[in-house]
Amino acid sequence: MNALINNKPRTKAYQNVLEKIKDYIQIDQLKPGDRLPSEREMAEDLKLSRSTVREGLRAIELLGLIETRRGEGTFLRPYQSYQTLSLLAGFIFQDAKTKENVDETLVMIENLIVDLGRCRGLSKIQHKWSGHGYSYWCRRGYKATFEVILDVMDNQLLEKIWYLLYAFYLSIEDKQHIRTVKDLFKLFDVEIKAEQ
């Protein structure tokens, strides 16, 4: 009962893989798109079996930090895929699946973003939406339209939170967003007119 004695759970070997990868990134100054050492090389470095190394790699692959390609190698992910965020959101919010909560929270977060976007670049947003016109943005969809605000708002954390929440919302709702492109245009006083 070593864990109980030390009041600290014993580290599983695969968790060392996560630490080691952090080291690789830091020491080798790895950037998204760069290749990590192969599974066999890591196994040798860490003095672990290849299957234990794979366990660690699978864990962070699921988190979206890396991607593995057969025959090529293991790479730092250049971006977090939508699928990854959706999966993460599903697990993070797993016992909070009430539609009322989701609707309420998404609207609240979006209102924060809208307010911040207004403060920091109202005219920029208006310009971008007016430039192509209402019909264009309708075709592009709510997400793409909202992303204009995200770009201007200049707060990556709020942006991430919105993506997480939005992915979760779509994964449990079979319908479109409660808000529409039209609502966004109204919020920013951008003209809604038919395509010429």
Next chain:
Amino acid sequence: MNALINNKPRTKAYQNVLEKIKDYIQIDQLKPGDRLPSEREMAEDLKLSRSTVREGLRAIELLGLIETRRGEGTFLRPYQSYQTLSLLAGFIFQDAKTKENVDETLVMIENLIVDLGRCRGLSKIQHKWSGHGYSYWCRRGYKATFEVILDVMDNQLLEKIWYLLYAFYLSIEDKQHIRTVKDLFKLFDVEIKAEQ
């Protein structure tokens, strides 16, 4: 190049484990603390090797959905540990590590929670804080004090978001929260008086 032809990445076997676990939870109505089928049983069910099953399990263990205990089994996690949230937050917000963003975002989210808490249970919060007094809550710390609002606010999603963000905040800041227990008491007009 099946993936390119179908424009869809091939599913890796370990990902089937994740789907199967979702099935187990849903079909067996599993609750936190319940035991999942053993690795060997899952391997048999899915017609996969035990090591492939383990890869899937490691992935979601890291996410905090399950925990495995040698000699006992694999269990649905009763709660998301702080360490898990911190790790997840670190990955989710990984390229958004600017201190300005963190401060700003945390305060904005907290303001939402505060407002909602006020709406839904101002007197309840005031009562809970007054009951033990300011010194007690100072000793308990900011987090515990804030959790009183979270309990009353009745929005699990916002609660989860706050935990994620707070964990992330603490993982990059070496200091205490920009806000204090005193600030919270002031926000809710609760008396700040010395211990009797």
Next chain:
DNA sequence: TTTTTTCTACTGGTCTGACCACTCTAAAAA
């Protein structure tokens, strides 16, 4: 000389089977 084909060495993906360390419970022994 250039282009095409082949071969080799690397990569990840999945598997089999072994053995160890732990827990729990039933059965046997005290």
Next chain:
DNA sequence: TTTTTAGAGTGGTCAGACCAGTAGAAAAAA
């Protein structure tokens, strides 16, 4: 009745095999 032992289960880690893919060098063909 209580304690100890044994067995059957669990997860943790490993070695090694083999397959499926990719990349690039070398050889062969044009």
